[in-house]
Amino acid sequence: MKVFKFGGASVSSAPAIKNVASILEMYPGKKVMVISAMGNTTNELEFLVRSYYKKDQKTAGILQRIKDYHSQIISELGVEQQNLGQVHQLFAVLEERLKRMPSLKFDYEYDQVVCFGELISTAIVSAYLNQNGIPNQWLDVRDSLRTDETYREAVVDWKWSEMLVNNSFTFKGVDLYVTQGFIGSTTTNQTTTLGREGSDFTAAILANLLNAESVTIWKNVPGVLNADPTDFSDTEKLEELSYKEAIELAYSGAKVIHPKTIKPLRNKNIPLFVRPFDFPEQAGTVIKEIGYQLELVPVYILKKKQALVTLSPDDFSFVGIDVLSEVFSFFKSNRIKVNLIQQSAIDLSLCVDEPEVGLESLLMELRKKFDVRYNTGLVLATIRFYNDESLVKMANGREVLMEQKSRRTVRMVLK
Numbered sequence: 001m002k003v004f005k006f007g008g009a010s011v012s013s014a015p016a017i018k019n020v021a022s023i024l025e026m027y028p029g030k031k032v033m034v035i036s037a038m039g040n041t042t043n044e045l046e047f048l049v050r051s052y053y054k055k056d057q058k059t060a061g062i063l064q065r066i067k068d069y070h071s072q073i074i075s076e077l078g079v080e081q082q083n084l085g086q087v088h089q090l091f092a093v094l095e096e097r098l099k100r101m102p103s104l105k106f107d108y109e110y111d112q113v114v115c116f117g118e119l120i121s122t123a124i125v126s127a128y129l130n131q132n133g134i135p136n137q138w139l140d141v142r143d144s145l146r147t148d149e150t151y152r153e154a155v156v157d158w159k160w161s162e163m164l165v166n167n168s169f170t171f172k173g174v175d176l177y178v179t180q181g182f183i184g185s186t187t188t189n190q191t192t193t194l195g196r197e198g199s200d201f202t203a204a205i206l207a208n209l210l211n212a213e214s215v216t217i218w219k220n221v222p223g224v225l226n227a228d229p230t231d232f233s234d235t236e237k238l239e240e241l242s243y244k245e246a247i248e249l250a251y252s253g254a255k256v257i258h259p260k261t262i263k264p265l266r267n268k269n270i271p272l273f274v275r276p277f278d279f280p281e282q283a284g285t286v287i288k289e290i291g292y293q294l295e296l297v298p299v300y301i302l303k304k305k306q307a308l309v310t311l312s313p314d315d316f317s318f319v320g321i322d323v324l325s326e327v328f329s330f331f332k333s334n335r336i337k338v339n340l341i342q343q344s345a346i347d348l349s350l351c352v353d354e355p356e357v358g359l360e361s362l363l364m365e366l367r368k369k370f371d372v373r374y375n376t377g378l379v380l381a382t383i384r385f386y387n388d389e390s391l392v393k394m395a396n397g398r399e400v401l402m403e404q405k406s407r408r409t410v411r412m413v414l415k
Contacts, residue, residue, distance in 0.1 A: 001030040001171070003215045005181060005203035010218050010277045011121055012039035014076035017128060023218065023280045024134055030171050032210065033136070034181045034203040035125055037117025038073065041066060042196075049113040053102050063098065067091060070120060077128050086123040086138065090116060107151035108190070111183075115142075115191045118180035118199070126178040136176040144168045145184035145205065147192045153335065154184055154192035156205060165209045179206075200258035204272075208264035215270060217257070218277040223285030224249075224256050227300040236297055239283075242290035245384075246272070248409070252382040253303030253339075262287070298390035303339065303380040307359050308401055308413050310349045311370040319348045327366070334362055339380055340411055342402055349402055351380050351413050375401065379414045386410045 004024075011017050024031070037045070044066050051059040074084065094116045102109045119140070126138040144164040147154035161184075169177055181199020184192045194201050200217055207215045224246075225235040241249070243266040250259040256274060265272050266289070275284030311327060313319065327348060331338055340351035354376055355362060363372050378401065381394050385408055399415040 001032070001210060001212050002027065003032045003034065003203050003207040003210075003212045005034040005199055005215065005217045006036065006277070007199065007217070007219060008036045008039050008041065009220045011035060011125060014073050016277075017073070017077060017125055019277060020125065020218075021129060021132060021134055023277065024129070024176070026280060030175045032169060032177045032179065032203075032206055032212070033125075034179060034199055034206065035118065035122045036181050036199040038070065038121045038124075041069070041117040041121070042114060044069075045114045045117050046110075048098075049110050052098050052113065053106055053109055055102075059098060063095070070124065074124060077124075079124065079127050079131055083127040083131050084124075087120060087127065090120050090123060105151070111151045111154075111191050111193045114193060115180075115183045118182050122178050122180050129176075129178070134176065135174065136178050137174045139168055139177050139179045141179045141181075141202065142183055142185035142189070142191060145202070147184040147186060147194070149186050149190070149192070152193055153195045154186075156184065156194075157187075158209075160187075161205070162209045165206060169206070169210055195258070195260070197255070197258050198260075200261040201264075204261045204264040204270075207270050208268050211268065212270055214273060215265060216273040216275055218275055218280070219256065220277065221256065221274075222276050222279070222282060223274050224254075224287075226297050228255060228302065231302055232300060238285055238296060238299070240290065240294075241285060241287045242294060243287060245294055245296075246287045248384060249299060249301065252301045252384075252409075252411070253380065254299075254301050257287075296385045298386055299384040300390070300394060301382040301384075303382070305354045306339065306351055306378040306380045306413065307354045307374055307376045308349060308351050308378055309359070309363070309372065309374045310347055311366060311372055312347050314369055314371060316346060318345055319343055323348065326369075330366060336362070340402065340404065340413065342404065351378070351402065375415070381412045381414050383410050384408055 006020055010020060048062045051062055097112060122138060126136055129136050146157040146160035181202040182193055184194060186192060203215050223237045224241060225237055227235045229235050243262050246257060247262045250257045269289055272287040273284055276282055336355055337353045338350050342349045359374060359376060366372055383390050383394055400412050401415055402413040404411050
């Protein structure tokens with residue numbers, strides 16, 4: 001049994017979905033197909049939930065835009081109305097949801113609305129495949145994937161999920177399941193999400209729990225590249241990566257794989273293939289257990305929307321373990337991801353993801369004990385397998401606010 005994951009770009013239009021069908025026909029046998037929301041639907045749903053939460057007048061217009069986009073794809077696919085009952089029902093549930101008063105918890109409301117991108121996408125693809133001779137069963141992954149109540153960054157309950165997944169994905173009378181990435185649910189059936197771009201993680205979870213022979217992530221790139229082609233013009237494909245190297249790249253911000261994807265696969269020694277959906281016959285990149293030291297070309301990763309926060313104790317005391325503990329507890333409680341730290345005797349500098357609500361208001365508590373300085377709108381640049389030429393290329397004349405080097409990695413906070 002194989003797990004295939006198709007991202008938003010691979011189902012963003014009628015021709016793209018027809019291409020997905022042709023890929024499925026190239027690979028007979030049992031498969032679980034994990035699909036993301038179509039195109040930029042998740043972004044649109046984020047606009048929608050913010051509008052709904054603020055109770056402004058844009059909500060109806062945004063919803064109509066989302067409906068029109070999906071309706072256009074349905075029309076171009078030629079899916080007959082009698083096969084679209086699930087799609088119509090999902091839109092009806094979403095519309096009903098938006099008529100209610102939102103709760104006071106934005107992260108909760110976010111998950112209850114944004115999940116419809118994956119649900120509607122999979123319902124459309126499933127209907128199209130069934131109508132065109134590729135029999136499949138649509139499954140709501142929320143019935144199988146149990147999580148805690150950490151909305152927007154839910155933690156998987158592996159024990160419960162293993163039992164539920166194996167009860168649902170039985171392959172009795174069907175060789176293909178179509179289901180959603182990114183979403184799950186609590187024990188009280190409240191929808192959760194696994195973090196932005198979490199569909200890769202879903203594919204890895206299902207592969208682990210179902211003991212799949214492999215996972216393939218179908219992308220709009222030839223495989224894992226040594227840089228994002230939107231930022232660098234001279235990229236090279238990496239033929240293979242070890243699990244360890246893939247985790248390093250994903251953790252540093254490489255967009256091609258969700259950071260949590262690798263661990264469930266490595267634990268069961270399941271290979272991960274990253275392959276181009278436009279050229280499915282190409283090998284792409286394989287990520288697997290490798291028993292030798294990789295020597296790669298420099299790999300460039302840019303993580304944008306970063307802030308650099310520097311804290312100095314008001315009483316001129318040393319930055320010791322007690323200060324580190326207090327500061328990290330603060331960032332954890334506010335769900336701000338710390339990506340890089342640097343410590344001196346009386347200064348502690350942290351490169352963090354910029355929060356949506358703005359950094360200034362969140363730092364008021366720290367100002368009670370620390371002198372606080374910060375910059376926003378920065379880039380955290382990482383180079384794996386760096387050399388002198390790559391350092392010059394990455395900095396490119398920009399001001400370097402913080403830098404760290406190890407044997408194989410250099411990381412720079414750039415203005």
